[in-house]
Amino acid sequence: MMTKREESKLIELLDLLKKMYRIINSNYYSEMAYALKNIKKIINYLVEILEDETEDFKVVITEIKKAYEAMFIAKTGISEFSIWNEDYNVMYKENREYEKVEKKIRKILGIGRL
Secondary structure, eight states, X not given: OOOHHHHHHHXXXXXXXXXXXXXXXXXXXXXXXXXXXXXXXXXHHHHHHHHHOOSOHHHHHXXXXXXXXXXXXXXXXXXXXXXXXXSHHHHHHHHHHHHHHHHHHHHHHTOOOO
């Protein structure tokens, strides 16, 4: 059973992952297919966990952390993702937003810079 605080952390994580999915999907290129597939799996797992609420928080975070870290592989992983736009200001703003989301996810999962 999870505490309310732990449940709220998972809800926040779910929202951040959905946002990350939308950002990557709206700036899609083929190298991101693997990441999108895995983000979707993590989202589905979180939805299932939040409906059930019987899983141990630490176990859930450990499972998500493993899946999330696996997406940071050289040349085809999320670590290579960036948003490109002809308008520098738009590109800068969107990349900063993505970086904020990614940083918040890492903080919840207890992951340093990948």
